[in-house]
Amino acid sequence: MRTKVLEIDPLNINIEIIKQAAEVINNRGLVAFPTETVYGLGANALDPKAVAGIFEAKKRPLDDPLIVHISDISDLDTLVEEVPPQFHKIVDRFWPGPLTIVLKKTDKVPDIVTTGLETVAVRMPSNVIAKEFIKAAGCPIAAPSANLFSRPSPTTAQHVMEDLEDKIDIVLDGGKTEVGIESTVIELVGERVIVLRPGGITLEELSSLAGEVEISMPGPLDNTPGKYPKHYSPKAKVVLIPDTRDQKEKTLHVIEALGNKGKVFGILAKQEHAADYKNANVKVLGPVNDSKICASRLFGLLREFDSEGVDVIISESIPEKGLGQAVMNRLRKAAGPLENFLNFFHPHN
Ligand code: TXA
Ligand code: MG
Numbered sequence: 001m002r003t004k005v006l007e008i009d010p011l012n013i014n015i016e017i018i019k020q021a022a023e024v025i026n027n028r029g030l031v032a033f034p035t036e037t038v039y040g041l042g043a044n045a046l047d048p049k050a051v052a053g054i055f056e057a058k059k060r061p062l063d064d065p066l067i068v069h070i071s072d073i074s075d076l077d078t079l080v081e082e083v084p085p086q087f088h089k090i091v092d093r094f095w096p097g098p099l100t101i102v103l104k105k106t107d108k109v110p111d112i113v114t115t116g117l118e119t120v121a122v123r124m125p126s127n128v129i130a131k132e133f134i135k136a137a138g139c140p141i142a143a144p145s146a147n148l149f150s151r152p153s154p155t156t157a158q159h160v161m162e163d164l165e166d167k168i169d170i171v172l173d174g175g176k177t178e179v180g181i182e183s184t185v186i187e188l189v190g191e192r193v194i195v196l197r198p199g200g201i202t203l204e205e206l207s208s209l210a211g212e213v214e215i216s217m218p219g220p221l222d223n224t225p226g227k228y229p230k231h232y233s234p235k236a237k238v239v240l241i242p243d244t245r246d247q248k249e250k251t252l253h254v255i256e257a258l259g260n261k262g263k264v265f266g267i268l269a270k271q272e273h274a275a276d277y278k279n280a281n282v283k284v285l286g287p288v289n290d291s292k293i294c295a296s297r298l299f300g301l302l303r304e305f306d307s308e309g310v311d312v313i314i315s316e317s318i319p320e321k322g323l324g325q326a327v328m329n330r331l332r333k334a335a336g337p338l339e340n341f342l343n344f345f346h347p348h349n
Pocket of ligand 1: 037102121123144146183196
C-alpha cells in the first residue's frame, strides 16, 4: 500500500481530512496520528483483525499489550468493567492528558489488544487532532507508539514515515508533538497508585494529588511496560555518564577513550556542558533544569544520531526530577543493562 501523509493544522482542523482517516479505521485500516506525547499507530480497538495489522506493521511481539485511546469518559463503558475508588479524582485532574490507567476489562475488548490480560490500559489524549480523530472514528482506538519495535518513539510525522512508510494507510501530520515522551502508565490497586512506566505526568504531579505513589520495576516475565530490556533503543550503543559533579571530566575521558579506539561517536550533552566538548559531534538535550525541553528533544536526537550512523552515543544523565525521571528511564533502556557503563570504565572485569 502507499502511505498518504495528510497535513493537518491543529489550530484550524480540516474536518474532511479527519473524516478520511476515520473511514480508513472503519475499513480495518491503520492511521498514525499525533498525540501530545508521541505519534500513535491506530486501529479500531474492538476489531481483532484491524488490531492484528498494528502488530504486523510494527513487527511488535504479540505479548506486548496496547493502549486504548478514548475521546469521552462515556467510552469507558464498553471497555471497562469497574473503576477503582480514586479513579475519578485522578482523571478529573489528568484527563485528557499523558496518563494511561490500567483497568479491569470487559469481554468486548479483544484478547489481541491486551495480549490475554484481564486488564486494559486506557488513555484520553489531549491533542486536538487525536480527539477529533477518535470521535469521528466512533470507536475506541488501540494505538502503540508509531515506530518499528525497538526504535525510539516518533515525535514527528517524518519519524513515522522512516519506520512505517507503505506499511500503513495514513499519517496525520500535525507537526512535532509537545511532550515528546510517552504517557505515564499507572495501575490503581485499592487505595494504592502504582507507576508501571514513568512518562508525561510526573511523579510529583501524581503524588501531589494522590499521596504517596509506588514505582513498580517490571521483571522479565511481567506483562508490564519495559519488559523488553532494549525497548527504546537506537541503533548505536548508548553509554550513560552519571549525573555527578565530575560528569564533564568523565565525559571528556570517555570521548578520549573512544577517539583512541577510532569509534564514530556522538554526545548527547547538557546545554551547560556542550561548549566544552570541542570538535566532537555534540547535540544539546537541554538545560539541566528544564526537563521539559530535554523530554521533547530526546527521541528526535537519538534518531538523528542513528541516521548519521554513529557507533556510540555518549549521553550525560540529567537529574531525575520532573520529566527527568521519564527521560532517564528511556535512556537507561536505550543503554541496556547497567553493565555497559561499568564495563566501559573497568574493561578488565
Ligand atoms: O503516550 C503514549 O502512551 C503513546 C501514545 C501513542 O498514546 N503510546 C505508547 O504505547 O507509548 P506503547 O504501546 O508504545 O506502550 C504502551 C505500554 C506498553 O509497554 C505495555 O506494556 C503497557 O503500556 N500496557 C498496555 N496494556 C497494559 C496492561 N493491561 N497492563 C500493564 N501494562 C500495559
Ligand atoms: Mg512504544
